[in-house]
Amino acid sequence: MHVKRVYRPTVREALAEVRAQLGPDALVLSTELVPAPGWRGWLGTRVVRLTAAAERPEPLVETPPSTPIETPDLSAPRTPVTSRRHRSPDDSARAGVTARLVAAGLPASLAEAVTARLTDAECRGGSDRALRRALSAELEPLSGAPADYERCEIFVGPPGVGKTTTIAKIAAQERVRHRRALNLVSADGFRAGAIEQLRSYAEVLAVPFRAARSAEELQAALTHARNPILVDTPGRSAADGEATRMFEVLCQRRHVRTHLVLAADTSAPVARRVFDRYAPLAPARVVITKLDECESVTPLLSVVREQGLPVSYLTTGQRIPDDLWRATPASLAAALLREPATEDYSCH
Ligand SMILES: Nc1nc2c(ncn2[C@@H]2O[C@H](COP(=O)(O)OP(=O)(O)O)[C@@H](O)[C@H]2O)c(=O)[nH]1
Ligand SMILES: [Mg+2]
Helix, strand or coil: CEEEEEEECCHHHHHHHHHHHHCCCCEEEEEEEEECCCHHHHCCCEEEEEEEEECCCCCCEEECCCCCCCCCCCCCCCCCCCCCCCCCHHHHHHHHHHHHHHHCCCCHHHHHHHHHCCCHHHHHHCCHHHHHHHHHHHHHHHECCCCCCCCEEEEECCCCCCHHHHHHHHHHHHHHHHCCCCEEEECCCCCCCHHHHHHHHHHHHCCCEEECCCHHHHHHHHHHCCCCEEEECCCCCCCCHHHHHHHHHHHHCCCEEEEEEEECCCCHHHHHHHHHHHHHHCCCEEEEECHHHCCCCHHHHHHHHHHCCCEEEEECCCCCCCCEEECCHHHHHHHHCCCCCCHHHECC
């Protein structure tokens, strides 16, 4: 297998380069947006790094970019990477659709699974509607937008990922759209101002609020608050003293649903480490935040698929309550394809 990596300003140019060097048989393995090599990268310029393979036993070769760099054209390529040898026209069309999905930002395994759902005629036609339908069907198991609340919805995750803001957005959407007051409990007494942050959101929304600075206070707050309760937690690993005791209190309760909150630009290795660290808390859902700030959610979503955990919410900015979306197949597809979310995806 001959693997080649090229850097070009756009996906279209990268594909043309790969086809020129490896032939039309080349299979696209990945496309990523990365800092340009050399001084342009230091100045913030980004380029498309496309990795492709062809069946020849040669080592990996890298071709540095030679042209000035612009924003990549991620709608490309329309022209499929086709087979030179024994492929039927249908196989070529199928490979072309897979390459197009990979170029648009999908992980290769997901792109192949989506293509497998299409008929030969749909692959030849390559209509956006057919692709979107197949992508949505493939994303269905990842969609875990809750139909209703558990007695206790707990939000855990590293510091700064957006746990408190997400809770405020959920509570605000419920208040604004359904006049329903969800109960808020903050168990984050470890960081200065963290409890006050949620308390002030609760005051603005006029919803009940309780603070818990110890395991005992948390037990009492959960017992006395009316359901459903949204629980904010410290952004600490489950290995830290009082935080551990508080997490134990949460784990022992029945009718809880734990959401692991992760920022959209979390790399795959970091995401795997976070999943491992929070595994003792048995998260049942993932919340993906800060989609507005990330280049590609593909690495994170690949790990989420690997873990087999559905996504409950997506967030796309700091605005409360606007930037919160239910994770439906359509909103997940929009996130992967870097399209803006629409009102159809808003919560509840
Ligand atoms: N751009 C962007 N910022 C966000 C988003 N969600 C939260 N933030 C910001 O991230 C910062 C940390 O959020 P916070 O809720 O305090 O994180 P926590 O430590 O996990 O509770 C705050 O400045 C939030 O306004 C989002 O979807 N997009
Ligand atoms: Mg917080």
